[in-house]
Amino acid sequence: xxxxxxxxxxxxxxxxxxxxxxxxxxxxxxxxxxxxxxxxxxxxxxxxxxxxxxxxxxxxxxxxxxxxxxxxxxxxxxxxxxxxxxxxxxxxxxxxxxxxxxxxxxxxxxxxxxxxxxxxxxxxxxxxxxxxxxxxxxxxxxxxxxxxxxxxxxxxxxxxxxxxxxxxxxxxxxxxxxxxxxxxxxxxxxxxxxxxxxxxxxxxxxxxxxxxxxxxxxxxxxxxxxxxxxxxxxxxxxxxxxxxxxxxxxxxxxxxxxxxxxxxxxxxxxxxxxxxxxxxxxxxxxxxxxxxxxxxxxxxxxxxxxxxxxxxxxxxxxxxxxxxxxxxxxxxxxxxxxxxxxxxxxxxxxxxxxx
Amino acid sequence: xxxxxxxxxxxxxxxxxxxxxxxxxxxxxxxxxxxxxxxxxxxxxxxxxxxxxxxxxxxxxxxxxxxxxxxxxxxxxxxxxxxxxxxxxxxxxxxxxxxxxxxxxxxxxxxxxxxxxxxxxxxxxxxxxxxxxxxxxxxxxxxxxxxxxxxxxxxxxxxxxxxxxxxxxxxxxxxxxxxxxxxxxxxxxxxxxxxxxxxxxxxxxxxxxxxxxxxxxxxxxxxxxxxxxxxxxxxxxxxxxxxxxxxxxxxxxxxxxxxxxxxxxxxxxxxxxxxxxxxxxxxxxxxxxxxx
Numbered sequence: 080x081x082x083x084x085x086x087x088x089x090x091x092x093x094x095x096x097x098x099x100x101x102x103x104x105x106x107x108x109x110x111x112x113x114x115x116x117x118x119x120x121x122x123x124x125x126x127x128x129x130x131x132x133x134x135x136x137x138x139x140x141x142x143x144x145x146x147x148x149x150x151x152x153x154x155x156x157x158x159x160x161x162x163x164x165x166x167x168x169x170x171x172x173x174x175x176x177x178x179x180x181x182x183x184x185x186x187x188x189x190x191x192x193x194x195x196x197x198x199x200x201x202x203x204x205x206x207x208x209x210x211x212x213x214x215x216x217x218x219x220x221x222x223x224x225x226x227x228x229x230x231x232x233x234x235x236x237x238x239x240x241x242x243x244x245x246x247x248x249x250x251x252x253x254x255x256x257x258x259x260x261x262x263x264x265x266x267x268x269x270x271x272x273x274x275x276x277x278x279x280x281x282x283x284x285x286x287x288x289x290x291x292x293x294x295x296x297x298x299x300x301x302x303x304x305x306x307x308x309x310x311x312x313x314x315x316x317x318x319x320x321x322x323x324x325x326x327x328x329x330x331x332x333x334x335x336x337x338x339x340x341x342x343x344x345x346x347x348x349x350x351x352x353x354x355x356x357x358x359x360x361x362x363x364x365x366x367x368x369x370x371x372x373x374x375x376x377x378x379x380x381x382x383x384x385x386x387x388x389x390x391x392x393x394x395x396x397x398x399x400x401x402x403x404x405x406x407x408x409x410x411x412x413x414x415x416x417x418x419x420x421x422x423x424x425x426x427x428x429x430x431x432x433x434x
Numbered sequence: 435x436x437x438x439x440x441x442x443x444x445x446x447x448x449x450x451x452x453x454x455x456x457x458x459x460x461x462x463x464x465x466x467x468x469x470x471x472x473x474x475x476x477x478x479x480x481x482x483x484x485x486x487x488x489x490x491x492x493x494x495x496x497x498x499x500x501x502x503x504x505x506x507x508x509x510x511x512x513x514x515x516x517x518x519x520x521x522x523x524x525x526x527x528x529x530x531x532x533x534x535x536x537x538x539x540x541x542x543x544x545x546x547x548x549x550x551x552x553x554x555x556x557x558x559x560x561x562x563x564x565x566x567x568x569x570x571x572x573x574x575x576x577x578x579x580x581x582x583x584x585x586x587x588x589x590x591x592x593x594x595x596x597x598x599x600x601x602x603x604x605x606x607x608x609x610x611x612x613x614x615x616x617x618x619x620x621x622x623x624x625x626x627x628x629x630x631x632x633x634x635x636x637x638x639x640x641x642x643x644x645x646x647x648x649x650x651x652x653x654x655x656x657x658x659x660x661x662x663x664x665x666x667x668x669x670x671x672x673x674x675x676x677x678x679x680x681x682x683x684x685x686x687x688x689x690x691x692x693x694x695x696x697x698x699x700x701x702x703x704x705x706x707x708x709x710x711x712x713x714x715x716x717x718x719x720x721x722x723x724x725x726x
Contacts (some may be wrong), residue, residue, distance in 0.1 A: 121521045121525070122519070122521045122522045122524075122525035123521050123524045123525040124525065142548075142549055142550065143524060143527075143549055146524070146545065146548050146549050147521060147524060150545055150548060151520050151521045151524075151545060152521070214540070215539075215540050215541055215544065268647075271644065271645035271646070272645060272646055273516060273536060276514070276516060276517075277516060280514075280516075280517050285517075287517075287519040287520070287539075287541075287542070288539055288541035288542070290541060290544070290545065399519065399521065399522070402511075402513075403522060403525060404495060404510055404511070404512045404513070404519075404522035404523065404525045404526055405498070405511050405512055405513030405514075405519070405522060406513055406517070406519040406522055
């Protein structure tokens with residue numbers, strides 16, 4: 080990976096910027112198509128076209144169709160777009176920061192922290208005095224709080240005298256995850272049957288609970304994180320050569336690290352809070368794009384956001400129609416579709432790029 | 435005095451006929467609103483009650499836990515009771531949802547509230563009173579209250595009769611939900627299993643916790659059950675009576691020494707619905723046979 084990065088940075092034979100630009104254009108087109116699909120297809124027979132037609136002609140839609148289009152499919156689509164973009168960008172950022180192709184938000188404790196928060200809300204929700212006041216917001220708030228506290232704790236552990244050691248973070252992350260998982264286990268032991276089911280389903284993720292109120296809180300946070308991520312691109316490119324080299328190139332290494340981690344914690348924390356645990360997107364999406372258009376973060380981060388959004392929206396369409404009127408958890412779909420596809424790309428490119 | 439031509443008389447007659455027709459249509463629509471005919475039944479025990487009330491022709495869908503009677507399985511499945519999706523529910527075009535307490539998630543019902551679709555919550559519980567309450571609530575929602583009272587009375591009589599016959603014995607019974615890695619998942623307080631055991635006049639051998647939990651070997655030994663109660667399962671890999679009896683600690687209990695294991699259908703035993711009377715009498719008869 081390091082070798083190919085040098086090619087891109089120094090713009091010699093391996094310059095794939097043009098290719099990456101074409102990929103961006105293709106992904107924008109794909110996202111538009113996928114979004115239309117997301118609005119048009121669902122368990123209900125409500126038609127997007129008749130809805131649009133009614134809107135253009137100024138007619139009143141039936142209450143049911145209006146709810147299906149505006150309060151079920153549209154917030155679900157936008158949640159899929161933002162969550163997919165957040166997960167894929169977070170994966171790309173962390174793989175860049177850790178210079179490790181296997182990095183994902185789990186590595187900085189986000190996933191374990193969010194799980195712990197979620198299980199707290201599910202199991203202790205009936206006991207805690209303020210829980211009933213929060214109502215449906217309880218689980219997302221707890222999941223987000225769990226994700227954030229785990230990441231900040233880990234960041235604090237790995238930072239000494241104003242310098243964050245990436246290696247310490249990696250190792251301490253493993254220890255902290257084990258600890259958090261043990262605490263989660265204690266709560267699961269206390270849980271009753273229904274709560275255990277709830278937690279299992281939460282862990283597999285779903286966009287079924289998407290609504291406007293969640294989206295209006297989550298989308299701005301994710302949007303800001305995505306913009307900050309773009310600004311980090313050149314810094315991460317330089318850091319691919321190693322921290323010392325990046326420092327000599329004038330990159331404020333500590334600032335890049337701090338912003339990357341905060342960005343990921345914010346974006347993933349919010350994404351996991353509103354949609355549960357959705358695996359695989361953060362790892363597969365950036366890899367597919369690296370194979371297609373090279374590891375230059377200036378394009379990779381943008382393309383990851385686009386492809387992540389497409390993948391999640393598409394997976395959600397499959398999740399809601401495949402066993403309609405019931406629904407599959409989306410985490411199952413991303414893994415079933417993503418796994419073989421990723422393997423196929425990997426095998427096809429084996430001779431070209433050596434990971 | 436006004437005079438009308440034949441033509442205008444015909445026109446007036448047609449208008450009158452049209453008005454009459456409209457009235458009929460409007461009245462019929464209003465009638466349709468008071469008696470829902472496209473109902474989604476969520477929760478196994480709720481569906482069972484709808485069938486027992488003879489109102490199954492009004493069902494359009496059911497949830498995954500609704501699998502008795504067998505005909506119910508032919509209805510479209512809207513998913514697991516606690517994981518319903520709003521669009522899935524709307525897609526079968528219901529005019530009412532009958533849902534057991536605890537159905538969810540709340541976000542789904544929140545979205546449905548906007549459609550004005552009535553969602554009736556049916557209270558749950560693990561005693562005779564709860565069964566009667568459930569039946570009456572379902573009957574009220576279906577607008578067949580008289581039949582509901584009749585069914586509730588009959589079920590109460592069934593259960594009372596079965597309990598009375600059964601109440602003669604006082605056996606200690608351990609309900610084993612499953613075995614996981616050589617450990618036993620048993621029913622504690624506040625479970626349907628304990629509820630049905632009490633109706634049958636038997637005792638839950640184990641206490642001190644709520645819900646279904648993995649229990650230690652020593653707890654099983656101390657509990658000293660006379661009979662082991664399990665659910666019937668045809669799934670491959672499900673825990674079988676032989677697996678439980680082969681457990682060294684279970685083998686050392688009175689139930690293990692007597693090889694006293696009773697298996698019953700899960701939905702019948704734990705459903706707390708129309709068939710609870712039958713469940714109690716079968717359980718009592720089974721316990722008597724297994725314990726002797």
